[in-house]
Amino acid sequence: MLKMKDFEEHINTLRSLGLRPTKQRIKICEILFGKKATFHFTVNQLNEIYKKKFKSKISLATIYNTVHGFKKKGYLKEITLDGNKSYYDTNTLNHHHFYDEGEDKLIDIENFDVSLNSLPKAPLNKSIKSVELMIRLENNNHNQK
Template sequence: MHKAHGHEDHGKPLSESAVIELLRHARLRPTRQRLALGGLLFTEHGRHVTAEILHAEAVAGGERVSLATVYNTLHQFKRAGLVRELAIDGTRTYFDTNTSNHSHFYIEQDGRLVDIPDGSIRVDGLPTPPEGMRISHVDVVVRLVEDTRK
């Protein structure tokens, strides 16, 4: 696959049988659309995609699917714990196939998220959550712009 503007190189897709197993393990029925979108989304490397990116990839691959269906499927995957949702600027939402608690670089001119290596960022002084609650993730996004200083 080519590397389009704003897209990351996402490696080799999982086999259909691997996607079926992933969906069944998450207690999701392996429908045609979930299989098609899951095949694009879940690869041998973690991915960060918007619904629009995934929709464009599906359409380019010949899949007849609406943007609304892509959004619905991504939210089903999120509820099942298969992806993590990251809101950037309140205007763009990314879905990350790496659901571990990790941080990101956001490359502003490309609109691209890249994982920050584990252990590179420490967050100290987190508040104690209210009774009956626990912290699920701490989202840290470090914004990058091209350094034009000489």
């Protein structure tokens, strides 16, 4: 059951980002920021979730616009994977990931599970913007008969 409070919160979030609170954006907010747990998604997955949850269509262009807006404002983080599609993470704090190639799935790594002892220093006139670990996973039985 959705409470008015949720809507208002999303509306305020959007306004604070300088984005008009449209029906579509509020719904995307409900999907992305409605639950406590953070999660990872592609634009296509977000589109599917939207269709199912609200039983209504939305233009992909709108999803791209909104996601880009959130990213620019720091409410979403794009994640680095090979291949040719982008993943987004609702957890914008600095953290690392497992990538399960078999299942094409990202898993957050808690920061206290990793300890980076020494880092290289940045080249002249550059500074470090972020440090991210990608740990690729494979199934244990990969070299069995």
